[in-house]
Amino acid sequence: MTNKYKVPPQIEHNVKSAKDIGKGKNAFLSRRTTGDIIFDTVNLIIMILFTITMLYPLLNTVAVSFNDGTDALRGGIHLFPRMFTWDNYKAVLSKELMPTAAKISVLRTVIGTVTSTFVTALLAYVLSRKNFIFKKQLSLIYVITMYVSGGLIPVFLVYKALGLTNSFAVYILPGMVSAFNMLVIRTYMNGLPESLSESAEIDGAGHMTIFIKIIFPLCMPVIATVALFTAVGQWNSWFDAMLYNRMSDNLTTLQYELMKLLSAVTTSGKGQTAQTMEHASGMVTPTSVRAAATVITSLPIICLYPFLQKYFVAGLTIGGVKE
């Protein structure tokens, strides 16, 4: 249920920079043998098949989302819609809970990411002070949480007792300080020259000033990476909405609404043909509405993807975590 981008410590030194990844050793392959040609051809075919497997389901969903629902039931929609329509999107957007879900999804992503990144970085700062007397103890009580957790039931009961059920805070508070992200940020901070904060200290700057004015800005690369993963995690999660806020329609999220659409189709068993519903001018089906909802829900990720890409490979390689 959590982001998996844990990087083992020993691998870190192997990686020079994110840009190196994927650059091959093509230079000395100038003389090609028959074996080479066969290998390259087979490789090319595999790569093409792989790419098709990755892309086709996504493109097909887009095509279905723009196609008339009842027409799509006839089959044969692959990469392009046959009877173009906006009705599926209109149907999704006119659903009662959609505006709320979109608002909550955006809010939890923005607030959750900003608070979590800042607070986690602050803890990393405290633990990166070399002579801090409780450094070991404080690190330890956080690192332990990476390996043992209370589990679903105790956590649920504690949140309930704290009044976090049926509240927006349950999206923000529980994940606010992440031990793993703290280690990633701290590793980066430990790599910064000590003289920077020392000279600021001599000038009389307090820890908050040093953190906000000097260290935090210098850590931007790692902060960006951590923020990005936090944001994707926030945007994509649906389970907390279902577990803690099921009774509060005003706290639903896009992913949870999409999940409801999905389970409406899966649990209905074989037939989805029967339940066509009339909407506005055209016809929409559960499948076509779900396709439109899927596109809407994944749109922010797809749009951000080019920017994401720059950071996530860096994020994977920065994570030289010790202890």
Place this chain on the structure above:
Amino acid sequence: MGMTLQSEKKQGITLKQLKSQKVLILLSIPFIIYVIIFCYVPLGGWLMAFQNYKPKNGLLHSEFVGLAKFEFLFSNDQFLKVIRNTLAMGVINLVLGTVTAILFAILLSEFRFNRGKKLVQTISYLPHFLSWVIVTGIVFDVLSTENGIVNEILVNLHIIDKPFNFLADPKLFWWIVGFANVWKETGWNSIIYLAAITSISPDLYEAASIDGAGRLAKIWHITLPGIKPTFFILLIMNIGNVLNAGFEVQYLLGNGLVQSVSQTIDIYVLKYGISQADYSLGTAAGIFKSVVSLILIVIANQLAKKMGEEHLF
């Protein structure tokens, strides 16, 4: 340097230090309170597994039943099946995931078209960022008996004569989950292997070329040994996660017809713990999972150590 550190340690914490680090200590306090509330108080909830926990009695006044909840779990056919399912899907995910990631990393590093390489790489990461809700929806569409592409291809190739309902077949469920994972994570998991391959010295390949080694020979004798340390580290980390490999997909993809093979420990905990409010039983099942995961990670680590391979601790 080491000496001074040691002598400093012997002196213990002085009042002067406490005073000079007042701000850092003050900053730490909210973090200590936070971790206690959100991580350690729930851990204290483990007590529930040894009680007949009733919310109205609370943790302090509920009846103590020892290991009765665990005994019930292990004499319960359904829970044994749940363990089997979790382990089976965990192992399938681990093996399929590792093999495809390594294979993809090697093929990509051997891919000769530099621009195509970038494109394939970019596309391969994309599914990692989509939620399981979306990916499950895609699996459902692809395997659908109505216009699903897999059925369409199989029927057109005359491998089957009418659409087959893959998601209703208990024999296939574990593999569908496995391949859904492969679709979502292969590109992502390959990043770390690609990084390892990139760091292999080009001299080795050059020397092998001079000795007349072909591409496959070079992959076998240079690339694979080169990524071995990475492989072991990831293996140890993932073995600890084997029992964690089962919630979202199984929950979203499962249906009444495949229930006996789709339920995992996490789903069991959710079902009995939350829906039927048997908090003690749910907690016991959760503890079982945590403890087994910890044991697995230690065993894997010790094995790697014994074999002289990279290890975590």
